[in-house]
Amino acid sequence: MSHESVALVTGASRGIGRAIALRLAEQHRVIGAARDEQALQALVADIEQRGGRAEAMALDVADPAQVAARLEGHAVDVLVHNAGVGTMKPLLDLTPAEWQRMMDVNVNALFHVTRALLPGMVARGRGHIVIIGSIAGRSAFVGGAGYATTKHAVMGFAENLMLEVRDAGVKVSVVSPGSVATDFSGRAEPRASAQLLADDVAAAVMSVVNTPPEVLMHRVEVRILSPKRPRGTE
Ligand SMILES: NC(=O)c1ccc[n+]([C@@H]2O[C@H](COP(=O)([O-])OP(=O)(O)OC[C@H]3O[C@@H](n4cnc5c(N)ncnc54)[C@H](OP(=O)(O)O)[C@@H]3O)[C@@H](O)[C@H]2O)c1
Structure with a gap:
């Protein structure tokens, strides 16, 4: 009996999620989920060109009804x-809508998407849930009252869920990157300090996913070795 392994990546339309989808496609059929369907189609084309299999799923993870409807029946x-999403501002500059959006996408979506797919994993006695956290999930900074709060919540969610489902054969991991060169939080210009590349995070996800069946890598932090040294000069 052959089983084709399926990987679903949320936020696969660009940045870190796209890089993760490309790497996972070397070993799995990939479902790339995000709102930008055109960008997802380009991802699917890239994966197919490399000999992999993929499909695009238009999905707003902040919409619980849509999440339940689109993920139903997927193993x-x-x-x-x-x-x-991240809006880095001092608390009093954050609008209620910005606060709510970060909570919905970064935290509430974890509940809704997990709720849709976890029952199948438990029934099959295997599965791996990998959450992209952030160093902001354990460090505070000015402007992080909204974003870093959501990433702290991610750490709590992951550890509690891990304890809950480990005996059912389901792994839960968090990969927490430092600063990554993407368009995250509407950055207009590249940073002066060296940053990770999206593919560095994707490589870490692959390490976490490819541990032996009985081994769980629960938390991984990925940092640039030295923010002072531009990439390629080390
Ligand atoms: N960049 C960094 O420095 C950094 C550092 C640490 C952790 N992270 C974390 O890494 C993850 C990815 O960030 P990134 O840097 O790759 O950011 P990005 O380039 O802005 O990409 C964000 C992705 O999230 C998707 N997304 C946003 N809202 C969504 C929604 N409502 N429903 C479905 N998808 C949604 C976007 O797709 P659509 O717009 O097409 O929906 C996009 O694919 C985030 O969790 C972020 O917190 C980033």
Whole structure:
């Protein structure tokens, strides 16, 4: 009996999620989920060109009804919760809508998407849920009252869920990157300090997913070795 492993990546339309989808496609059939369907179609084309299999799923993870409807009936082996938004502002500059959006996409979506796919994993006695956290999930910074709060919540969610489902054969991991060169939080210009590349995070996800069946890598932090040294000069 051959089983084709399926990986679903949220926020696969660009940035870190796209890089993760490309790497996972070397070993799994990939479902790339995000709102930008055109970008997802381009991802699918890239994966197919490399000989992999993929499909695009238009999905707003912040819409619980849509999540339940679109994910119903999907058997997923590796679920990567990557979709995220960040508005870095002091608390009094954050609007209620900005606060709510970060809570909805970064935290509430974890509940809704997990709720849709976890029962199948438990029934099959295997599965891996990987959540993209952040160093902001354990460090505070000025402007992080909204974003870093959501990423702290991610750490709590992951550890509690891990304890809950480990005996059912389901793994839960968090991969927490430092600063990554993407368009996250509407950055207009590249940073002066060296940053990770999206593919560095994707490589870490692959390490976490490819541990022996009985081994769980629960938390991984990925940092640039030295923010002072531009990439390629080390
Ligand atoms: N960049 C960094 O420095 C950094 C550092 C640490 C952790 N992270 C984390 O890494 C993850 C990815 O960030 P990134 O840097 O790759 O950001 P990005 O380039 O802005 O990509 C964000 C992704 O999330 C998706 N997304 C946003 N809202 C969504 C929604 N409502 N429903 C479905 N998908 C949604 C976007 O797709 P659509 O717009 O097409 O929906 C996009 O694919 C986030 O969780 C972020 O917190 C980033």
